Amino acid sequence: MDCATVTVPMNYRKPADGKLSIAISRRKAKDPAKRQGVLLLNPGGPGGDGLLMPSYLEPEAIATSYDLIGFDPRGVGRSTQLLCEVGYWEPPRTRPTDDQFAPITAAAREREAACQRAGGGLRPFVNTANAARDMDVIREALGEKKINYLGFSYGTYLGAVYGSLFPGKLNRSVLDSSMHPDWLYYEQSKQQSVAAKQSVDAWVKWVAERDKTYHLGSSAAQVNAALDEMGTRLAAQPIPWPDNPDFPRIDRNTFDQLLGFWAAPRPNWALLAELVVKIKESIGGTLPADAGKAMAALGKALIPETFNDTFPTVTCEADWPADLNVYYEQMRLFRERYPYGRGANAAEPTECTFRSFTPPERLADLKRKGYPTGLVIQAEFDPATQYDGGPAMAAKLNDNLISISDEGSHGIYGRNACATEKINSYLIGGVLPGSRTTCAGAPRPDVPAGGVAAQSGRSLEQRAVELIKIHKLDRTF
Structure with missing residues (x-):
């Protein structure tokens, strides 16, 4: 070039x-x-x-x-x-309790102050x-x-x-x-969790049609009940995930993220169902090595977008709600209705809630x-x-x-x-x-409804890597 x-x-x-x-x-x-x-x-x-x-x-x-x-x-x-000083991030929580709202809010306020200290003169003009x-x-x-x-x-x-x-x-x-x-940009953020729930709902229906293969339930209601039971048990007793420093254990929060992020690409569905079965079987013990490696491989491909410090500035070009109760009401709603993927994390306060600069102009009037x-x-x-x-x-x-x-x-x-x-x-x-x-779209896995899927002989890790390669799951923008 x-x-x-x-x-x-x-x-x-x-x-x-x-x-x-x-x-x-x-x-x-x-x-x-x-x-x-x-x-x-x-x-x-x-x-x-x-x-x-x-x-x-x-x-x-x-x-x-x-x-x-x-x-x-x-x-x-x-x-x-545009650089920000390093601020504090509360761990992303898909289903935060009311007691956790205050520290989440305090962290967002502190991150905005950290950005303002380092980039105050430039920030108003990065839009x-x-x-x-x-x-x-x-x-x-x-x-x-x-x-x-x-x-x-x-x-x-x-x-x-x-x-x-x-x-x-x-x-x-x-x-x-x-x-x-x-x-x-607030509604755009929340809709990521809405989209995750839509994909999980579609995957749950697909899994229910294949109960003889996955044994998670023969109806959407039964599969959802099985997932809820697993989540409750994981909240009480997380599964150790050896050799994964980023996620040393699988708790309910990690389980929600797994379902929400990995149910989106349809070719992923069969492997996701098998991993959920492995997690179910591992509660009270340790995740099998091959399942852990498969999850790690997919995790590198399907993690949500990450951004440099320009993100918390450009997204502040629009006004965000100033009333913290708006966020808290939405977080309560999202932890119940849309807990997968980012879950209630998509509805929480951000740096923009405490914006410390005034945008120099209004948003553009979009037209062609x-x-x-x-x-x-x-x-x-x-x-x-x-x-x-x-x-x-x-x-x-x-x-x-x-x-x-x-x-x-x-x-x-x-x-x-x-x-x-x-x-x-x-x-x-x-x-x-x-x-x-x-x-x-990309085809769903060739797993017959009402029947038992044929075993390919490839390990879970090998199949995860194959999915990434064939369907370009590692290409994110």
């Missing part, structure tokens, strides 16, 4: 106040004769570094026709960094609108009249803001795994007026940006929507052949797939 740095104002309203550097990268189109311009890429976050994205997407068809442009947004990676303005500086530096855009997760909101601020500078646009335009119809891509059981965000963003921008049915992935391009083909046809040929299109 070619790499460079562009210089941008810290504050676009007062350029003399200081400048920031933005690191950019370029992988030129493989076929210069077919080149159609530049395609800017963003991985999401907020806080994801995108400098290496042109290399990640080099095998895809778009690399033939576009110069792929990556960049680290302001505050991130090799661009001018989505300024990142979009930086993108337009990149466009100008490259000598392009217009850009094309492919953004994932939070990158969908960034792309929508760019199109709203610079409609005459945007050509084709693909928003993959979209944020909801009206869920900035002046640039071509784009695509929004959304998986039915997206674990990070819940499905409703896709139709809402498509309606907001009057874009075409591609839905991936029975799919629990986050970040579809390059992973789903049907959707990837339609995206390529649009980006390369300008062909829209239709206002509403559906592609099938």
